[in-house]
Amino acid sequence: MFSPRFFQCILFAFVLSPLVGCGDGAGEDVVRSAQVSLDEALAKEASGDLPNALQAIDAALSNGGLDPDQLAEGYLLRARCYCASGELDKAQADLEAADQGAPNPAKLHLTRGMLLDKQGKAAEAKAEYSLAKKADPSIKIP
Numbered sequence: 001m002f003s004p005r006f007f008q009c010i011l012f013a014f015v016l017s018p019l020v021g022c023g024d025g026a027g028e029d030v031v032r033s034a035q036v037s038l039d040e041a042l043a044k045e046a047s048g049d050l051p052n053a054l055q056a057i058d059a060a061l062s063n064g065g066l067d068p069d070q071l072a073e074g075y076l077l078r079a080r081c082y083c084a085s086g087e088l089d090k091a092q093a094d095l096e097a098a099d100q101g102a103p104n105p106a107k108l109h110l111t112r113g114m115l116l117d118k119q120g121k122a123a124e125a126k127a128e129y130s131l132a133k134k135a136d137p138s139i140k141i142p
Contacts, residue, residue, distance in 0.1 A: 006130075007013045010057070014016070025067075030063060030065035031052070031065040031066075032092070033063055033064075033065060033078040034040070034060045034063040034064070034065030034066045034070070035060075035065070035070070036095075037056050037057070037060035038056075038057070038060040038070055038073070038074055039079075040056040041053045041057035041060060041063065041074070041077055042055035042077065042127060045054060045077055045080065045081070045137065047075045047128060050081045050084050050085065051079055051085075052084075053077065054078065054081040054082075054142030057077050057078045058093065060074050061074045061075070063130075066103050067072065067132045069101070069103075069104075071101055072098045072100075072101030072103035072104070073103065073104060073107065073109045075094040075095070075097045075098035075101070076094070076095070076103055076104070076107050076108060078090075078094045079092075079094035079095045079114075079115065080110075080111050080114060081092040082094060082109050083111070083115050083118050085116075086118070088115065088118055088119060089107075091111075091115050091118075095108075095111055095112060095115060101125065102131075104136075105132075105135040105136075106132045106133075106135035106136030107132075108132075108137060109128045109131040109132035110128070110129065110132040110139055110141065112128045113125045113126070113127075113129040113132060113141070114142060116128060117142075118119050129141045
């Protein structure tokens, strides 16, 4: 009725996986580390320390421990950092990556507006800023 392969899978899943690092502890550390880096990056962005925000968000994004919402937020944050430093191609790529996830609509429109503004597209930027304010009236527009 059950194949030997079935029993091997059961043995690995319940007995051996915690011994080879596949248990919850390793995953929790990765998630915790990514969350700490994301929180640090957001705090540094809020204080205007964009170079260090960029370093922290790079760590969070490369870690692999962010959930889809956090990942989208991370890409948006990095896009805003790239906009501020004039790296518009990188900002565009991160904006597109965030748009594939589940981004915060207000931050998505804010970031898109910042990029359009840096590209000299003032009217389009203004429209995006308006959508950002509509999605979240408390959001600060640059």
